[in-house]
Amino acid sequence: MTLSRRHLMTGAAALAGSAALPGPAAAQDRANVGMILIGPVGDFGWSHMHDQGRRRMLEVLGDRVTSNLVESVAPPDFDRVATQLIRTGARLIFTTSFSYFAPTQRLAPRHPNVFFENATGPATLPNMAVYNARFYEGRYVQGVIAARKSRSKQIGYVATFPVPEVIHAINTVMRGAWSVDPSMRIRVVWVNAWSNPGREAEAARALIDQGCDVLCSHTDGPAPLQLAEQRGIHGFGQASDMTRFAPNAHLTSSVNSWGDYYAARARAVLEGNWQASDTWGGLGSGMFSLAPFTNMTPEQASEAERIRDALANGTLHAFDGPIIRQDGTPVIPAGQRLTDDQIRAMNYFYQGIDVAMP
Amino acid sequence: MRLVLERRAETPWTLNLLSPLLAVGLTLASAVLVFLAMGQDPWQALWVYFLMPLSDSWGLQEVAVKATPLVLIAVGLALCYRSNNCNIGAEGQFLLGAIAGGGLAVAMHGADAGRWLLPAMLGVGALAGAAWAMVPALLKTRFGVNEILTSLMLVYVAQLLLDWLVRGPWRDPDGFNMPHTVVFGAEATVPLLLEGGRLNLGTPIMLAVVVLGAVLLGRTLKGFEITLVGEAPRAARFAGFDEKRLTWTVFAITGALAGLAGVLEAAGTVRQLQPDLSPGYGFTAIIVAFLGRLNPLGCLVAGVFLAITFIGGENAQIMLQMPLDVTRVFQGLLLFYVLACDTLLLYRPRLLRRSGA
Structure with a gap:
């Protein structure tokens, strides 16, 4: 788009008379x-x-x-x-x-x-909407795949801030991994940034050094996945299909749309x-999808596809009970399911996550 | 023929003034080339970039808000650099000021404090900044430790301290675990001056500091001492000036001004403490100080100019779809040209006819 001086001036005129703007409903x-x-x-x-x-x-x-x-x-x-x-x-x-x-x-x-x-805020105003995708459904699939791929039984999670969105994402990876193997564990490193490739890579390095052999990340870029590639382990891409950044390490990515x-x-x-x-x-809405499964056996890939489809059509739900906190206290028993409000306010880790809530 | 640079015996004052103007001119010329290469109409781009921020009251207020911390810090740095004290840790002193003043606001939050709260915050912030700056000053005068290293390393300490405080003890209980404090109450907020903008009391304070700085340097014995210690330390010793005490003084002043800038930014513009409180004001102010010829009035001009490039850069993103990197390129070019043009202060270019052959 090119702007002429006249456009700029009309822009300036619009500022001067914002009262002349049409009302919200027009x-x-x-x-x-x-x-x-x-x-x-x-x-x-x-x-x-x-x-x-x-x-x-x-x-x-x-x-x-x-x-x-x-x-x-x-x-x-x-x-x-x-x-x-x-x-x-x-x-x-x-x-x-x-x-x-x-x-x-x-x-x-x-x-x-x-x-x-x-x-992805939690509340609206008359002129403020909020929108988000149920990325946790992809996290559940990541947990299942990670449990199949990991030999050390340790998943590393490069996390951003301890907000409910990130906490319930970590918890769903745990839940997905447990559905395959209850001895799976998750380690978490907080980088306290949404986008900081240097710190993301450092966090990934620390997790790998602690024995994690599958990396999940919540940050905005491919740095953790690239480090997984360098160190010969596996990882997941975040937000876009990151296969090309790590052709040997990439398992799948959550692709936002x-x-x-x-x-x-x-x-x-x-x-x-x-x-x-x-x-x-959710996965069924088209707001996000999972990139093609790579570096997996055909059985692993078809299992992942089956779980992805079950989450998308609602036959599988990521927040079904029983849900047990880190310290062993139950949240809900089997047969119940967390409400959206409970998911969005989540402020505790599940059992099996080896980190204290900061 | 060839061009040689000859050392000048004396630098005429006109060049002192012309050199930064030439640097700005060269930056603008380079900007035109960059705009042309990006397929933009260069005049329109220059207008959006450098004039639009000044074209109305809101834009002017935003420029003032952005320039205030830069100039406050740069005036202090100018005193330091003139007296040969290389304090590059103003960023840390800025953050400590914000931490101390902001901490007071957090502690008094909801306690219905009176009108004394904001002045107390400003005072505590300036003191904390000065105290933080005294550490490298002490290490330098007592143990001869290089102040460049110590002041810089204390920046990281201050950043991590702020990070820990806002993630731990001072975290907003209703903030969804995000690392920031509560939003300060009204009595802990720097009052706004004009309707429809964000200009606050910090800007008049900054202008007063510029005047005080100019008077101090130009009209007082202390100012003469600062300049003399920097330019001729031996002569200063013969004159009976105490170099160590001066180091303490300038570090304290710089730290206090940076701390004041920090608490003004926290309580004025941002209204809470958070880890990315400063987009590197303490470091950008170093550019401002040198661009302003280590002169308080010059720092004011340079600070306003840099503020314009920040805000113009955002305007260019909005109006012309130009990437953020263009702003960074301009700021880098500006410093590069300033340093290059400074060569002309010390050296004289001369054409030599090739003789013989």
């Missing part, structure tokens, strides 16, 4: 969509796939939608960047990190004519029927 011909990324657009993972989704949205909606992107925005800079997006005409803004949840929540009430969408959701939400803004929804799509 249909409109065109919409400007902003996106704020926590990491670099070239991380080959989380942020990259959000940008891919944005491009898909532009393809689907054509010239009815324009879109601006700002990458590597640290949370302290969020206010300024989001305000600038609004001032240059954005009507819909995707803030694509849990770290932006609280800042988005603070900003949204001050701009009632703008719609905000946060991935936000394009259809972004197109639908931008279309809702165009049609004037946007609502503050809370979306949590």
Whole structure:
């Protein structure tokens, strides 16, 4: 897109008279969509796939939608960047990190004519939706595969922050692994960043040195998987198909696909029927999928496919009881299932996870 | 013919002024080339990059907010560098100020503290920054330890301390386990000055510090001492100036200013403590100090210029779909040209006719 000086001036005029913007419910011909990324657009993972989704949205909606992107925005800079997006005409803004949840929540009430969408916060406002995918379903499959591949019975998990989203992901890997072999254990290292290739690789190195021979990671890029490749063990890709970064180590990747959701939400803004929804799509929804299973025997791959399909069509559920905490106290008995709210508030580790909650 | 560089006997003051301007000019010229190579209209890109941040009140306020910590730290660093004390640990002193002031805000959160809270936070923050800076000063004067290493290494200590505090004892109990403290209460927040923007009391404080710094350097005996110790340490000793005491003084001032910047940033712009509180202000301020010719007024100009490149870089991402890396390239180019142009201060280029042959 090229912008002429005149466009800039109309942008400036729009800032001056934001009261003249159409109200939230009015249909409109065109919409400007902003996106704020926590990491670099070239991380080959989380942020990259959000940008891919944005491009898909532009393809689907054509010239009815324009879109601006700002990458590597640290949370302290969020206010300024989001305000600038609004001032240059954005009507819909995707803030694509849990770290932006609280800042988005603070900003949204001050701009009632703008719609905000946060991935992956836990609460909505009248003009703020949240969206996420049930990545834990992929984690369950990872747990099953890891239990089949591991000889040391130790899975390493490169984790980001101890937020419920990451905690329940670690727990589902454990649950999946247990369904194959109850002697499986998980070790966790926190890198306290969503994207920091240096620290991710260090964490992976530490886990491998402690005897882990399958690596899961929750960070945004391929660094842990690349280290698994170097050290001759196995690992999983995160957010995009990372086979090419580790042709011998890669087992499968969780592949995010936000394009259809972004197109639908931008279309809702165009049609004037946007609502503050809370979306949590599973394997069956198309919001994410699993990359082709590699470096496995045909039996292992077909088992993984069977479990993936069962999770997608709902015959298998990742949070069925019995669920037992790390310290041995039961959460729910067999026959019960955690509710979505309980999953989203999860603040404890299951038995078999060898790390204290920080 | 060939071009040679001859050492100057004396540097004319005009060059002192012209050299940074030339550097900025060369940066802009390079920017035009980069924009052309990226297929952008260079004039429009320059406008978005360097003028749009200044085109309205909101943009100006954001530039002021971004420049405030840079200038505050750089003024202190200028004193240090002039007196030959290589403090490169301002980042750590900044964080310690934020930790001390922010810690007070966290401790008093919900306790209905009075109006004394914010001044107390600023005071504690400045003291903590100064105390952190005294460590390399003490090691230098007492044991002759290189202050470049010690001040830099204390940055990492400060970063890890902040990281531990916000993940452990000071973590927000309602923050979904994210590593940050509670959002500070109203009485622990630096007041905003204008409607519709984020300009806060920190900017007037910064301007006052610039004036005080300029007076100190230009009009007082202490200022003369600082310059003399840096330029002619032997002469300074003969004049009876105590070099060690001066080291303590400048480190304390720098640390206090960096600590003040830290607590102003925590209580003004961010309003909570979190691990990525500073995008490297303490290090960027080193560029600001040198770009500003180690002169407080120069630091003000340089700080504002760097703030513009930060905000212009975001605007360029939004308006022109230019990647963030372009901003980093510009900042790198700027420092490169400043250092290159400084050669002209010490040396004179001269064309030599090849004689004979």
